Amino acid sequence: MTATVDPERFAAFLRSLKERSGLSYEALAQRTGSSRSSLHRYCSGSFVPPDYGPVHRFALICGASPTELRELHRLWAVADMSRMRDAGEGAGEGKAEGESKSPEAVGSPARTDVTEPVPTAVVDAAPTATGTGTAAAAAAAVNPWRRRALPILGLCLLLLVAGGTWMTLATRQRAAAEDADDGRLLFSAACAEPVGMGQHDTCVEEVQRLLAAAGADISVDSSFGPQTLRRVTAFQVLHDLDPDGVVGTETKRALYAPKARVRSWSPKKVRQRIRQVFAEDPDHAVAIADCQSFLDPLHILPNTNGTRNWGVFQISDTRLRELGGTPRKALEPEWNIQAAHRLWERAGDFGDWPYCERAYTESSS
The missing domain is CATH 1.10.530.10 (Lysozyme)
Structure with a gap:
């Protein structure tokens, strides 16, 4: 998600709450204790407040539900991170060049307390204090087998790991194939996240288009506002889904294969x-x-x-x-x-x- 989109979603959510409340900026400013110009900047997306307090008061006065408050806090946090990221660009340049390097990286002397390995040939030929000539011969015969077996065992282990990795990837690919981008936009990478209140993009437009196709009276304007929230919730109720007003995986599947018409009396x-x-x-x-x-x-x-x-x-x-x-x-x-x-x-x-x-x-x- 780009730094530009994050504040826009946050601002769109605030605008939808304000429109639903029917309150003017002047009335909201008096009730929240914030200035009218500040609230306007929040809703326009030109400024993300560093403190969540004014945003929370704004949402409460606009009648936001607990679910909406949680979503608003998430959008504010993401937008605030974008603001901080933009402000901090370039601040860390040159840090990598000045960071200290490990002794190994700057050519520190090799450790001298490590015992040097004894060559295998020397071990094979060395007499033991308690062994006999037969035991020594047997040991000499076994060691070459071990030297040949270790690479083989390593290769087998590598094949097992590779096979397990392949099976895991194959399983994930099969699971992803069920919801693959086969023309269903909501299951594409662009709409991988749940679609919800305050969002304004092609994913919302697709949700609205599918709701309209299912009979809902809804405007297809790419903006997830109160009207879309009501229609999504009604759709979920009619399809025995959790009526949380958020278009997650189950709701996406149902939208592409609706079993009930979202239409009622005039x-x-x-x-x-x-x-x-x-x-x-x-x-x-x-x-x-x-x-x-x-x-x-x-x-x-x-x-x-x-x-x-x-x-x-x-x-x-x-x-x-x-x-x-x-x-x-x-x-x-x-x-x-x-x-x-x-x-x-x-x-x-x-x-x-x-x-x-x-x-x-x-x-x-």
């Missing part, structure tokens, strides 16, 4: 069904759902505490467990609308959606 159909189910107060219910998800059945929103809200009425993980549902169930518009109606009946109002309820009340008044 906003018009969602609106009609909400009015039917919430016959007691249809306009109010539609306004709440529109505020929560823009009437998108596959809308998924991560929270700062690691939980998520799902579907048309953005039912939280907590409510989902209470209602006996699952993320997959929550993405089914009929189940989601009926579950929201049960919550409404139980409370007698739309208190489960306080932000949108407050907005509706203020707009009505």
